[in-house]
Structure formats: C-alpha cells, structure tokens
Amino acid sequence: MSATAKIEMRGVKKSFGSNHVLRGVDLTVPAGESLVIIGGSGTGKSVALKCILGLIPPDSGQILVDGEDVRRKRGRERERLLDKFGMLFQGGALFDSLLVWENVAFRLLQGSRRRPRNEARAIAVEKLRRVGLKEPTAGLFPAELSGGMQKRVGLARAICAEPEIIFFDEPTTGLDPIMADVINDLIREIVVEMGVTAVTITHDMTSVRKIADQVAMIHEGVIQWTGPVSEIDSTENPYVHQFVNGLAEGPIEAIR
Amino acid sequence: MAILSAFQGFLASIGGTVLWLCRETGALAIFALSGTTHIFRPPWYPAELLRQFMRIGFYSLPVVGMTALFTGGALALQIYAGGSRFNAESVVPQIVAIGMTRELGPVLGGLMVAGRVSASVAAELGTMRVTEQIDALSTLSTNPMKYLVAPRLLAATIAMPMLAFIGDIIGIMGGFLVGIARLEFNATTYIKTTWDFLETGDITSGLIKAAVFGFIIALMGCYQGYHSGRGAQGVGRATTNAVVTASILILATNYVLTEALFPA
Numbered sequence: 340m341s342a343t344a345k346i347e348m349r350g351v352k353k354s355f356g357s358n359h360v361l362r363g364v365d366l367t368v369p370a371g372e373s374l375v376i377i378g379g380s381g382t383g384k385s386v387a388l389k390c391i392l393g394l395i396p397p398d399s400g401q402i403l404v405d406g407e408d409v410r411r412k413r414g415r416e417r418e419r420l421l422d423k424f425g426m427l428f429q430g431g432a433l434f435d436s437l438l439v440w441e442n443v444a445f446r447l448l449q450g451s452r453r454r455p456r457n458e459a460r461a462i463a464v465e466k467l468r469r470v471g472l473k474e475p476t477a478g479l480f481p482a483e484l485s486g487g488m489q490k491r492v493g494l495a496r497a498i499c500a501e502p503e504i505i506f507f508d509e510p511t512t513g514l515d516p517i518m519a520d521v522i523n524d525l526i527r528e529i530v531v532e533m534g535v536t537a538v539t540i541t542h543d544m545t546s547v548r549k550i551a552d553q554v555a556m557i558h559e560g561v562i563q564w565t566g567p568v569s570e571i572d573s574t575e576n577p578y579v580h581q582f583v584n585g586l587a588e589g590p591i592e593a594i595r
Numbered sequence: 596m597a598i599l600s601a602f603q604g605f606l607a608s609i610g611g612t613v614l615w616l617c618r619e620t621g622a623l624a625i626f627a628l629s630g631t632t633h634i635f636r637p638p639w640y641p642a643e644l645l646r647q648f649m650r651i652g653f654y655s656l657p658v659v660g661m662t663a664l665f666t667g668g669a670l671a672l673q674i675y676a677g678g679s680r681f682n683a684e685s686v687v688p689q690i691v692a693i694g695m696t697r698e699l700g701p702v703l704g705g706l707m708v709a710g711r712v713s714a715s716v717a718a719e720l721g722t723m724r725v726t727e728q729i730d731a732l733s734t735l736s737t738n739p740m741k742y743l744v745a746p747r748l749l750a751a752t753i754a755m756p757m758l759a760f761i762g763d764i765i766g767i768m769g770g771f772l773v774g775i776a777r778l779e780f781n782a783t784t785y786i787k788t789t790w791d792f793l794e795t796g797d798i799t800s801g802l803i804k805a806a807v808f809g810f811i812i813a814l815m816g817c818y819q820g821y822h823s824g825r826g827a828q829g830v831g832r833a834t835t836n837a838v839v840t841a842s843i844l845i846l847a848t849n850y851v852l853t854e855a856l857f858p859a
Contacts, residue, residue, distance in 0.1 A: 394730050418736040425734070432731035434723075445735050449742075450638055496735075 344403075345370040345504060345536040346391060351400035352560075353386055360386045362560035363400070368553075373530050373537040375551035375568075377544075377582060379591065383560050384540040388506050391538075392424060393417065404504070418450070425497035426506040430513075431489040433481035439492055440477035443467060446500040466495040470525060487518040491525070498529060505530070507539040511546050523549040544583060547571070556582060558591060626744075626818050633738070633745040643746040651712050651747070651813070652754030656761065658711055659704045663762035666699050667691060667769025675778050687778065688788040691770030696797045697857075700762040701755075702849050705808035708755065709841040713816040716747055717837035720820025721830035729821070744821070747813045755809025756802040763801065800856045807852060808845050815841035 346368040353361040360383040368374045376384050389395040391402055393409055402409045404420060412420050433442050443463035447454045454462075464477050470491040481489060490510065497505055510526060511519035527550050530537045539550055547554060551568040556579045564576040571583050581589030670691050678684045720743060723729050732739045767789060774780040819837035823829045 389730070392730075392734055394733055418738075421734060421736045426731070428727045428731055430726055432727040434728055434731070445737070449640065450736060 343369050345405065346538070347401075347403040348387070348391070349401040349403075351387070351390055351402060352398045353383075353390060353395065354398060360560055361390070361397070364557070364560070364562055366555060366562055366565070368536055368538055370536050371534055372552045373527075373539070373550055374553045374555060375539045375541060375547050376555045376557055377540075377542060377547060378557035379542065379582070382557050384557055385508060387557070388426075388508060388538065388540060392421070392426070392506070422446075422452075422500065423503045424506065425500070425502035425504070427490070427493045427497045427508065427510055429509040431481070431493040433489060433492055433496070435481050437481075438477070439479050439481060439484070440464060440467070442481065442492060443477075443495045443499050445496060452500065463495070463499065466499050467492070469498070469529075470495045471521075486513055487515075487522070490514065490518075490522055494522075494525065494529070498533065501533070502535060504536045504538070507537065507541075507550075509541055509543075510539065511541065511543045516545075519543065519545065520549075526550050542582075544585075554579075622822075623814075623818055626821070627814055629740055630744040630748050630814065630817065633741045634749050636741075638741065640742055640746055643742065644750055647746045647750035648754055650715075651708070651751050651809075652757060655708050655711055655754070655758055658707045659758045659762045660765050662703050662707050663695065663700060663766035664769040666703055667695055667766035667771075668773040670694055670699070670766075671770035671773040671778065684778075687770065687774055687780065688785050689792045691774075692767055692789045692793050693797055695766035695770070696763045696793065696801045698801075698849075698853075700766055701759045701801045701805040701808060702845065704759050704762045705755065705805060705812065705845045705849075706842055708751075708758065708809075709812045709815075709845060710838055712751065713812050713819075713837040713841040714834050716813060716816025717820040717823070717834045718830055720817060721823030721833040724821060724823045725825060725830060739821075744817045747817055748810060751809040751813035752806050753809070755812070756805040759801055759805035760798070763798065800852075803856070804849060804852050807848055811844045811848065812841050815844065 344367045346366075348364050348366040351361055351364040352359075364383075364387055366376075366387075376387065378384050386395060390397045391404070391409065393412065396410070404423065407420070409420060433439075434445070437445070440460050440463040441448065443466055444459040446452055447459040447462060448456070460477070464474055467474070467477055472488065472491055472495070476484070476488065476492075481492065484492065494510075507526060510522055514522060523546050526537070526539070529535075530550070537550070539546070541547060548568065554564075554566060554568050554571055555562050556564040556576070558578050563578045564574065566574060571579060574580065577590045580586075581591050671687050674687050674690045674694075675684055678686050678690075720729070723743070729739045729743070732742055771782075771785055771789075774785050775782045815837045819833040819840070820830075823833040
C-alpha cells in the first residue's frame with residue numbers, strides 16, 4: 340500500500356445470484372483527492388461504494404481504509420471506522436420522522452458523540468447555513484422541502500460530524516440543470532475547504548468536470564480506466580471515449 | 596418421458612419450497628436473536644422506545660377495547676343460549692371470565708394489534724429500506740438493529756400484556772352489560788361470581804401469551820420491513836406478509852402455549 344492511499348480496493352468481487360456485479364475491482368483513492376467513478380446504470384457503482392461502507396459484504400477481495408481491512412470490523416470498531424465517513428445518498432435518505440436539524444445533527448444526538456440538544460442544534464444550523472439554507476428550514480420536516488433543498492440537507496448531514504471521507508451517490512440526479520450546477524459548486528467548495536477525500540458516483544459529465552481530480556470508469560464490474568480529469572477527452576480508451584461523448588456506438592452495449 | 600419430466604418438476608417444486616421454508620425460518624430465527632440481544636446491549640435509545648410504546652400500546656387501546664367489549668357481549672349471549680339447553684344458564688359469568696382472560700383477550704387483541712402494528716411497522720421499515728434510510732443510519736454509525744428493531748420488539752412485548760389486561764376487564768364488562776341488560780342477571784351477583792371464580796393463573800397465563808404475541812407482532816413487522824423488496828410493490832408485499840405471518844404465528848403459538856400452560 341502506498342503511503343497516501345486513503346481507500347484501496349483489491350480484487351473485490353460481488354455477485355447477486357447469477358448476476359456478477361463486481362468482477363474484481365481494483366481501485367485506489369489517494370488521500371485528499373476527489374475521485375469520480377463514472378459508468379452506466381447498473382454497472383456496480385453503488386455496490387462498490389456500499390462494499391466500502393460495509394453495507395454489502397463483498398464475496399472476495401480486500402478493502403482497506405487507512406490501511407485497515409474493513410471487512411473484519413464489528414461493533415464499536417466498525418462504528419469508529421464509519422465515523423470517518425459521510426455520505427450523501429441519491430434520494431437524500433433523510434429520516435422523515437425527524438426534523439431537518441435533527442437529521443443534520445443525527446450523529447451529535449446519539450452514541451459516543453452525544454451533545455446537549457441546543458448545542459447540536461446550533462451546529463446543525465451552522466452547517467445548514469454552509470449549504471445555503473436559512474435558519475427557519477431547521478424546524479421543518481424533510482417532506483416539506485423541495486428536491487434541491489433535500490439534497491442540501493443531505494449534504495449538511497454528511498459534513499456535520501467533520502468526516503475524513505465523503506461519498507456522493509449521484510448528487511445531481513433528479514435536479515434541474517441550474518440546481519445541479521449549484522450542488523456541484525457546493526460539493527467542490529466543501530471538498531476543497533475541508534480537505535476531505537471524496538468519492539462521487541455519477542453519469543452526469545458536467546458533474547465530473549466540476550468536481551473530479553481523478554476519474555475512474557467502471558464497466559461490467561471492472562475498472563476499465565483511471566486517470567486525471569484532464570485526460571478524459573484525450574484518452575484512447577474506447578469505453579471512456581464512448582461514455583464521455585455519449586455515443587450509442589461503441590464497446591458498451593446500449594441494451595442493459 | 597413427458598410424465599417423468601412432469602413428475603420431476605413436481606418433486607423439484609416441493610424441494611424448492613422446503614428449502615425456501617428452511618432458509619426463511621433460519622433467517623427469521625437469526626433476526627429474532629440479533630434483535631433480542633440488542634435489547635440488552637447498549638447504546639439504548641429511550642426516546643425511540645417511548646415513541647414506539649405510545650404508538651404500539653397507547654394508540655391500540657381503542658381497537659383492543661372495542662374488540663373485547665363486543666366479544667364479551669357476544670360470548671355472554673352464546674353461553675346463555677348454549678347453557679339453556681341443559682339448564683346451565685347461570686354459568687355465563689364464569690365462562691365469560693375464563694374465556695376472555697385465557698383465550699379471547701390475548702388472541703383477539705393480538706390479532707387486531709397484528710393488523711394494526713405489524714402492517715405499519717412493515718410499511719415504515721420497508722419504506723426506510725427502499726429510500727436508503729436504513730443504509731443512511733449505518734453510515735451515521737448507528738446500528739439499525741439497535742435503533743429500529745430493538746425498541747419496537749421491546750415496546751410491543753411490554754405493551755401487549757397491558758393491552759390484554761385492559762381487554763380482559765373491558766371484555767368481562769361487555770359480558771356483564773349484556774348479562775344484566777338482556778339476560779336478567781343480578782348485577783351484584785354477576786360481579787361476585789366472576790370475582791370468586793377467577794384465579795390468578797387465568798389472568799397471568801393470558802398475559803404471558805400476550806407478551807409472546809407482542810414480540811411476534813413486532814418481529815414480523817420488523818423482519819418483513821427490513822427485508823422489503825424494491826419499490827412500492829415490495830413494500831406492499833412486505834406489509835401483507837407481515838400481517839399474514841404474524842396472525843398465523845399468533846394462532847399457532849397460542850395452541851402451543853395453551854398446551855404448555857394448561858396440560859390436559
């Protein structure tokens with residue numbers, strides 16, 4: 340393992356029945372960099388992220404976070420590992436029985452990082468302000484917010500406990516182009532400002548160009564190409580070429 | 596040849612069902628065990644427990660009360676009609692009391708609560724599964740088995756005996772009301788007969804049953820919701836399965852418990 344790798348996946352495989360989603364993923368995410376994983380729908384992007392978080396157990400292969408194998412972690416140790424992560428889910432995944440601020444401060448309201456409620460609320464309001472939401476929003480329920488606002492709240496929740504690594508699952512899906520751009524800018528700012536390691540999965544090329552340092556292309560459960568974002572237009576790799584340019588013809592079959 | 600292959604297909608479908616049944620039973624047992632151990636291990640979520648207790652217990656009161664009231668009343672009429680065939684009309688208070696406390700209070704109450712609570716728990720957890728809220732809990736360093744499942748299991752196991760006890764009282768009152776209004780019983784005699792006749796065991800056995808039913812109700816709701824399939828259809832199926840399996844398990848467990856508590 341190189342000294343600067345924050346996350347390392349080695350030969351990770353995962354099948355659901357006869358559906359081989361990951362067929363040996365090798366991927367290194369350098370510390371402090373923003374990696375974007377691109378690939379079509381159903382190519383295993385989400386599964387790869389969920390394997391790192393331990394939400395899905397991989398069939399074989401190794402996953403290291405800060406050089407530690409995540410697969411053997413149980414109970415407290417696993418909690419300590421997950422404390423390093425923040426995740427923005429595709430649909431927000433906000434808890435609809437809790438208020439907006441309780442969602443944002445969830446980590447600060449229970450478990451080992453528990454704090455007094457008014458203190459937690461103050462931190463939540465500050466994080467909400469960071470993602471562009473005003474104080475009155477804190478007292479609403481998630482169902483009362485628009486899609487863009489829910490994404491912002493999800494982002495505030497992901498950054499609330501100062502994580503070292505943030506995952507973004509399709510951050511711009513379901514948003515209008517203007518809101519998508521706002522969210523992209525916000526992600527870029529936060530990643531730079533907090534100095535975190537970020538992994539984003541998306542099929543939105545605008546997003547890729549905005550937030551990526553490094554790009555990895557996944558197809559058929561294997562990482563087909565990795566490289567800096569500046570090379571995605573010049574690479575010879577046929578998969579990347581087809582994807583970046585949105586072509587129907589190429590090695591990636593359109594029927595999935 | 597065609598007959599042979601049809602026969603093989605028949606055997607294969609039986610085998611497949613048996614295997615599926617074994618797998619489901621095993622998965623359910625592991626889920627139940629894991630949920631139960633999390634009840635006893637910190638961290639605990641008292642606010643969640645209280646919320647679930649209110650939802651499962653307090654808000655089920657009207658349903659359980661109504662069920663008990665009308666069942667007690669109908670029971671009194673039936674026993675009177677049946678008893679009159681051999682001049683034993685006077686046993687109404689005793690049989691209503693024993694019927695309500697030992698069987699109908701816990702079982703009918705349990706079935707009604709199964710319809711109400713298993714369904715809503717399965718739908719809630721199923722929606723949380725589908726919208727990735729359960730995954731989100733994990734990423735926020737919170738074990739969903741502890742935060743979602745354990746409080747519901749504990750709340751239902753405590754709430755159900757309380758509901759059954761209240762149901763017992765209301766059911767006996769239903770029988771009493773019908774007894775004095777329609778069957779010309781004397782109010783004082785009715786109450787005295789019931790009081791003298793009932794033994795502690797009649798009531799506690801019913802409460803033990805109710806606690807087990809409460810556990811089953813929450814377990815099936817949580818299990819089905821937790822493993823819900825994708826989309827609205829998946830959640831719908833989880834909800835149906837939760838109610839059906841909880842109801843059947845309640846009835847089956849009731850027989851086993853009755854055998855154990857009152858051996859013939």
